[in-house]
Amino acid sequence: MKIGFISLGCCKNLVDSEQIMGLLKASGHQIIPDAKQAEAIIINTCGFITSAKEEAINTILEMAEYKEHNCKKLIVTGCLPQRYKEELIKEIPEVDRFISIDEYSHIGEILSEVLQEKVKSVYGKEDRVLSSYPWMAYLKIADGCDNRCSYCAIPLIRGPYRSVEMMDLIKQAELLAKRGVKELILIAQDTTRYGTDNYGKRRLLDLLKELNKIKGFHWIRVLYMYPDEIDDELVMGMKDLEKVLPYFDIPVQHGNDKMLTLMNRRGSKESILRTISLIREHYEMPVLRTTMIVGFPHETEEDFNELLEFVKETKWDRLGAFTYSLEEGTKGYDMDEQIDEEVKEKRLEILMTLQEKIAQENSEKLIGQTLEVLVEKHDSLTHQYKGRSIFSAPDGVDGEVIFNSKESISCGSFVMVKITAAISHDLIGELVSV
Numbered sequence: 001m002k003i004g005f006i007s008l009g010c011c012k013n014l015v016d017s018e019q020i021m022g023l024l025k026a027s028g029h030q031i032i033p034d035a036k037q038a039e040a041i042i043i044n045t046c047g048f049i050t051s052a053k054e055e056a057i058n059t060i061l062e063m064a065e066y067k068e069h070n071c072k073k074l075i076v077t078g079c080l081p082q083r084y085k086e087e088l089i090k091e092i093p094e095v096d097r098f099i100s101i102d103e104y105s106h107i108g109e110i111l112s113e114v115l116q117e118k119v120k121s122v123y124g125k126e127d128r129v130l131s132s133y134p135w136m137a138y139l140k141i142a143d144g145c146d147n148r149c150s151y152c153a154i155p156l157i158r159g160p161y162r163s164v165e166m167m168d169l170i171k172q173a174e175l176l177a178k179r180g181v182k183e184l185i186l187i188a189q190d191t192t193r194y195g196t197d198n199y200g201k202r203r204l205l206d207l208l209k210e211l212n213k214i215k216g217f218h219w220i221r222v223l224y225m226y227p228d229e230i231d232d233e234l235v236m237g238m239k240d241l242e243k244v245l246p247y248f249d250i251p252v253q254h255g256n257d258k259m260l261t262l263m264n265r266r267g268s269k270e271s272i273l274r275t276i277s278l279i280r281e282h283y284e285m286p287v288l289r290t291t292m293i294v295g296f297p298h299e300t301e302e303d304f305n306e307l308l309e310f311v312k313e314t315k316w317d318r319l320g321a322f323t324y325s326l327e328e329g330t331k332g333y334d335m336d337e338q339i340d341e342e343v344k345e346k347r348l349e350i351l352m353t354l355q356e357k358i359a360q361e362n363s364e365k366l367i368g369q370t371l372e373v374l375v376e377k378h379d380s381l382t383h384q385y386k387g388r389s390i391f392s393a394p395d396g397v398d399g400e401v402i403f404n405s406k407e408s409i410s411c412g413s414f415v416m417v418k419i420t421a422a423i424s425h426d427l428i429g430e431l432v433s434v
């Protein structure tokens, strides 16, 4: 059967999508890129915040229209049905089956029944379909979350934190390396907590040591680190591992103690500053990325100004921000002093304008340096190449390195590029060596 697969949301959801696609492919079905040509469409959704839910609903409605023509079945999986299954069944009858995350253990049987075609039954045991570039892959080291941040619905959707056994991760990673993956990216809701549930202690560093030994990987990147779990041992240990990049993705959410407490975040502004100093002390050129939330209940102008000062002081290389999204079931939902949407939007704009300036200044410091770049795109007409340096994770927000070369370079290879100009997160350079 020809199946169109649409994966929405974050890279953790993408790994689930790749596993479901792997199951379908191993069962003899064909995953096709154009949903219009598909006999069945599966949409793996995100239900984290309002904008993600809106995107999911719009996609479902759009695909429901296709179903009237060629397509026989429309199936929706993931976070949205996990959270709102009953309502969705009532509101969107065009969907043949909503499959929630807690049904994934027997998703093969459910798909076999809905598609009326055989689908293998053991989720997670077949080779994943790598849906982004073949030289990079995510490795989901845990699912769920125990950090009950008061704005976040993830623990309600994904359940408690569950680390994947280390041996299982090593096997998965070895397979990915054999398939040609050169950049491995570790993800979880909180990667620094890895091992606390099944091994009784934090074991991210032990895992990195094992992954670092695997032949084939050139870069290993870690995303989603919780600030108070980054200690001397982890920073120094990561530094000793040559494949592990000095890339620290630390979503801190705010820079004001009152707001951090209300958000139920562990640690304080001071402790976050200490963590940043620790990293900057040990590495010559670390990459620091974070996310912030503006407009959480009770955030005054003064609190917001403190956040701006914090951002000026910390000078994150990358900073993404969201306006607070009211999510039922979370503590923030019942808080009084909710902030007006217009105020939230204004604060977001001010914060991002400030960050734009900081990002530009940080990027300009790289002019004259030679960076290793993983080549990912090529325009044969203009001879222009695009790739990523250690400064950019592959999730589309960190910018690219752009350079020209008349000499042909294969995508997926590493080259050295001297940086000559910077436009925000994007760097322009000249090829030095292949």
Ligand code: SF4
Binding pocket: 145, 146, 147, 148, 149, 152, 153, 154, 155, 189, 190
């Ligand atoms: S750490 Fe906080 S924000 Fe992140 S997934 Fe867990 S509860 Fe949500």
